[in-house]
Amino acid sequence: MADKMGAVLVVGGGISGVQTALDLAESGFKVYLVENKPSIGGVMSQLDKTFPTNDCSMCILSPKLVEASRHPMITLMTLTDVLSVEGEAPNFKVKVVHNPRYVDFDKCVGCGICAEKCPVKVPNEYDVGLMIRKAIYIPFAQAVPLKYSIDATKCLKLNKDRCGLCEKNCPAGAIKYDDKPVEEDLDVGAIILAPGFNVFDAKLKKEYGYGIYQNVLTSLEFERFLSATGPYGGHVVRPSDQQTPKKVAWIQCVGSRDEKTGNTYCSSVCCMYAMKQAIIAGEHTAGLKPTIFFMDIRAFGKEFEDYKVRAQNEYGIQMHRAARVANIIEDPETKNLILRYSDPSTNEVSEEEFDMVVLSVGLQPPVGATSLSKIFNIDLNSYGFAGTSTYSPLSSSRDGIFVTGAFAAPKDIPTSVAEASGAAAKAGAYIADKRGVLEESAVQEIDVEGQEPRxxxxxxxxxxxxxxxxxxxxxxxxxxxxxxxxxxxxxxxxxxxxxxxxxxxxxxxxxxxxxxxxxxxxxxxxxxxxxxxxxxxxxxxxxxxxxxxxxxxxxxxxxxxxxxxxxxxxxxxxxxxxxLLEPLYESKLPVTHSAVVVGGGISGMTAALDIAAQGFKVDIIERTGALGGNAAKIHHEEDGKKISTFAKELADKVSADKNITVHLNTEVQDVGGFVGNFKIQTSQGEIETGSVVVAVGAEEYKPTEYLYGQNSNVVTQLELEEKMESGNIPAKRIAMIQCVGSRNTDAPYCSRVCCANAIKNAISLKKADPSKDIYVFHKDIRTYGFREDLYKEASSLGVKFIRVPEDKPPMVSQDGSALTLTAFDTILGDDITIRPDMVVLSTGIRPHADNEELAKMLKVPLSKDKYFLEAHMKLRPVDFATNGVYLAGLAHWPKFSDESMAQASGAAARAITIISKPELKSEGVIAAVNDDACDGCAICEPVCEYKAITIVVDPKDAEKKKAVVNEGLCKGCGCCVAACPSGAMEQRGFKNQQIIAAIDAALEECD
CATH class of the missing domain: 3.40.50 (Rossmann fold)
Incomplete structure (x- = not known):
């Protein structure tokens, strides 16, 4: 067995590390999950809620942690560091050291008696120092593994040979004061680095008084305030006097977009988490008045703009656009905080008093990133994050070592999770021929038949x-x-x-x-x-x-x-x-060991190549006559190469791959079957497959506003790129208008890519001809992450950025062919008029009109904006609720090419978890037919959305017909049970008598 398995080292036990470990393990690979802290979970375990769904963070994370700790293919190594890495892929020799826990891992039962007796109290890192822990401790209540460890720097016994109460009181005899570091050598084929991030040290922004004024908190501290397990049990109080605040301010971009700290990048998540915190704080505290001070609100993700609108309109959160808050002064008597800031509505410096202030601190590389880069021999970028490229967003500079999560760049949870799956796909390709098959060791099931319920x-x-x-x-x-x-x-x-x-x-x-x-x-x-x-x-x-x-x-x-x-x-x-519950059993189902990718753009091709790299056959179904999709039309450069050029190279790789079959000018006409055994009917014939990746892309909005189509000097950004590709742009004065077809009543969401793409084109035009006069009219500039450097570069080149109100877009008129643009400049507080030679419209992205038709065939949902809707926005970002069907690229939501490719790799990894298995199991809760009661009326057949029911001749009586349920197709929805007039259809797990018992109980009065 050991000889058959490939192994992967995953460094970091946050949500990214856990997800990549689970995907690898489910695909048949051995995983060593290394975490230098006593437990896994990362920063996500410290959060109270998650945006934009406001799910309890630990509630959705905890099952993942438990699953990782239980998985027989994952070896969890906490309190462990990597010492050295030798060799090359797929034969790395890794030396790790298991640092002493001073508690016998196998003997400890997590009872907590030791911590009760321990006299040493120290600040708890998990609660950002807001609460205390003992020298022997678990980091938090839901810690995985739930095993105590001793902080050797604080323990009286280890430092002064005094105390020893934990050993005297431990009923399991688990205390090991003589514990020593233990080194171990690991042989792995690939490595994935997911060490996470650290938050910015707010003390470096002395003007805000953090660490001096008690009522100034960081955003991570405020998360612990909101949490039920935090210092105040979820109640929002002022640290200075434990009183409930009435006015709380959030200051954005603390340690981000900041020349003085050297962190000029945008941390990508702060705008959203500030709005989330303000909403949750308002729910916890009646009458609270939250105010957020910001420069640009970067609500670019899926349903983020909706969240922003709800925050303002439903929760009454004040969004105050300003330059940076200059400083904070504390009233020494009340401990209230006076904020001084520039008010764009008056162009003057204003002051306002608050009870509390939360600093929205940015994300930084993890502590030890430099040391990590030396051990693994990988490059870091200029900010100290892992060095990656646009066209290899998950690869480090060293072959066979991949990076995921916020170690590569500041990013949110769903992006980190999708990329974690993607890293699993990349690593798996190196050791695909070493894939193992795990035989589940089943526990003997207790026979409950005939027993009274206990x-x-x-x-x-x-x-x-x-x-x-x-x-x-x-x-x-x-x-x-x-x-x-x-x-x-x-x-x-x-x-x-x-x-x-x-x-x-x-x-x-x-x-x-x-x-x-x-x-x-x-x-x-x-x-x-x-x-x-x-x-x-x-x-x-x-x-x-x-x-x-x-x-x-x-x-x-x-x-x-x-x-x-x-x-x-x-x-x-x-x-x-x-x-009345009864034991139910799952049937074994065969698996077709191949995949279908619907869509031949950059996402579809990436997914297909990643699946094929692990030895599986892939069919790409592309409706047009060529591969490449939208990327083939994008001519600006990323990392020294045009996206269209890369798309052509990717298409050539696909065409040359023996495991990939491309079906051009082909459309999906029907989808039958079930997970592991789909049958895809296309215009060219039927394809059998085990899993499906939806990567159909999206399309550019074709505007009807701003004289587009009426004046040849009004073009879209894509059309501008085509003109730039074919020759010089003679226009001297160019106006770019943002959010055309986005953030309006028809498409209320942000299309994510428009700001950066406009700025890239503006930079190219300026570099080609510095005399060009270029204006960018915008509501917000949303150059998140390292793309903030583009914004900075464009400004330095003289590109003029004019902010306009959200409800008052620019107006464009013409006199003959001459154009005039009028807009309200929020900085000047007045209208301005320019006469541009060219107007460039930054048009949004729209979902394909036929998404609904494909969604019905695949039995998957769409969002209200008609993009495909994933199973869970945070932790299942590339899965559908329908098993075996996955999602990537613009079909999911607008995003950049590198993000689409990383997500496509994630979808590939998830698809491989299905097609790599020798067999699957059906659902237990499905419909079943009582043959004696069924009269073959066939009423059940048309109501089944999953085509799981067929009417056949009864083999016992040729004159009778009866219904038969395909257990692989049935999803247990119960429609057939409700429709059956004879009661012959039964829903396992939801039989009539079970439901009626629950209803009868509901009608009883409790004491």
Whole structure:
């Protein structure tokens, strides 16, 4: 077995490292996941909520951490550093050192008695120093692994040979004061670096008084304030006097876009997280007045602009555009904070007083990035992040070593997750011939047939997400009173590793044969709990969940008594259904070991090449007569090469790859089958495939405004590039208008690429002829990340940037062929008029009109803007809810070429997790036919959206017909069950008597 497996080293246990490890492991590769801290989770574990969905961060992250710790193909190495790397891909020799934990990993049960007895108190790094921990500690309640470690720099026993209370009181005998570093050699074929980032040190901005004024916080500190596990249990208070603030200010770009600190780049995430914090703080604190001071709001991601509009219109957040806040002065008596800033509405310096100020600190390279670069022999860029290129966004400067997440550049969680999957695809290509097949070691299942139900109930606090509204102990006591409930208890975080172990222990201790968890949504957490009870020997479908968070505490946060009563109702219903649950089993399904990519643009070609590189056959279905898509029309340079040139090179690679078949002038006409076994009907014939990647791209908006099509001197940016490619541009005065076809009523979103593309073209024009007079009329300049350098360069070359109001776009008129542009300049506070020789429209990106038709065929959803909608915006950014179908590029949302390619690699990795398996398993919760009751009426057949039902001749009686369910196609939606007039269709896991029992329970009155 060991000889067959390839191995990959993943450095960093944040969300990027965890995702890439899981994708590699699911594709059959051994993974060594190395983290230098005591537990995995990274910065995401410190966050309260995530934008733009406002999901609880730990609630969506914790299942991933537990999954990584349980996966048999992943070896988790915490408190571990890499010492050296020798050799080359695919034969690296890596030496690591396991630093002493001073606690026996195998013996520690995470009981916490040691920390209770420890007399040493030190600031807790996880809470950014806002709370204390002991010298022996776990970083946070849901830590994975849930194993204590001793801080050797603070321990009295290790430093002064005093105390020793932890050893004296540890019931497991797990304390190891004589623990030593242990070196280990690892053989790996590829390496992925995901060490994350650090936040900017706000003390360097002395004008803001951080570290001096108590009520000035960093944004990461404020996240801990908002968190249920933070210093104030989710309540927003002023550190100086513990009073509830009424006015809170956020100052943007602290340590970003800043010449003085040397961080001239944009940190990409700060605008959005500030709005999120302001929204959540307002929900926590009635009457709060949040104000955000900003230069440009960079809401460029999927549904980010909507989030900004909601923040202003629904939550009343004041968005104050200003140059930088000059300084903060503290009132020594009230400890209030006086902000001095330039007010563009008056062109004067203004002052305003606030109770608290939050500094939106930027992202920096991780501490130790320089050392890391030397150990792995990779280049860093001028800012100290990993050096990558536009055309190899996941590759370091050393062959076989890849980078992902914020180590490559500041970026948000979904981008990091998609790129993490992409890095897995790149690494897997180096060791594809070493792919192993893991045989699952099944736990002997307990036979519950004929047994009386013995139900266990765990009611989750979810920090204060549930316990802040619902009287959880009262719900637990109520659960104990219900028939067949043998045991019930409260759990702080049901999804944490320790609670998972607790559930298994309870099943064994109390001989339970059913289990109910009352917590959050089964949509994200049911698989985790099912896996847990399976490890304890129960059939996974003997689990039921009561959603007392989304359906109760969150929507009734101001009605605790009613919420508690409703929680009891929901638990009673879950227990009633649980009594009637039956074991369900999944069928084995064959897998077609190939993939189809729909779309032959830069995303589609990248995905196809990555899949083919691991030895799988790929079919590209392209509707036009050539590969290349939009990239073939983009002529500006990135990293010294035109995007159109790169697209041509990529097309040549695709054409030369023996594993790839290209179908040009071909369209998808129908899609049948199911995950692992799709049948794609095209205009050229049928293709069988195991997985599908949707990379159909999008299109440039064709404007009807600004005299486009009426005056030959009004062109789009793409048309300008074509003119620049063919020759000189004679126009001397050029006006560029941003957000044409974006951020309006027809398309309220930001098209993401327009600002940077306009600026690139402006720079090219200026460099070719410095005498050209170029104006850029904009609402915001959204050159996020390292593209901020383009903005800076354009300004230095003399490009003039004119800001206009969001609700008052420029006006263009003509007199003959002469153009006149009038716009309101927000800096001057008045209209300006210019007479340009050329007007260039920065047109937005629009989804294809036929996306809806393709979505119906694939059984996947679209967003309200008609882009394809992923399964989860944060943690499943390239997956659809339909298994086996994945998403990449402009079909998902507007983005740059390098982002499209990285996401396409991510989609390829996710597709490989399906087609690399020898077989798959069907769903357990699907429809089943009672043959005796079925009369073959066929009413069920047309209502099935998944074509899972066929009507066949009964083999026992040739004159009768009956329905047959294809278990691979069935998704368990239940439509056929509702339609069946004879009751012959049954929904496994949701049989009529089970549902009726829950309904009857809902109608009962609780005490």
């Amino acid at each position: 139900i266990g109930v765990l009611v989750c606090d979810c920090g204060i997400n549930i316990a802040g509204t619902i009287d959880v102990p009262a719900v637990v006591e109520y659960a104990k009173s219900l028939k067949n409930v043998e045991y019930a208890e409260e759990g702080k975080y049901a999804c944490s590793a320790d609670c998972q172990e607790r559930i298994k222990d309870l099943i064994k201790e109390h001989n339970l044969n059913r289990f109910v968890v009352a917590s959050c949504t089964p949509r994200t957490h049911e698989p985790l709990f099912q896996s847990t009870i399976k490890e304890a020997g129960l059939n996974p479908y003997l689990f039921e969940m009561a959603n007392i968070r989304d359906q109760c505490s969150w929507i009734h946060m101001n009605e605790p008594e009613k919420a508690t009563k409703k929680a009891k109702d929901l638990v009673r219903m879950a227990v009633a259904k649980s009594r």
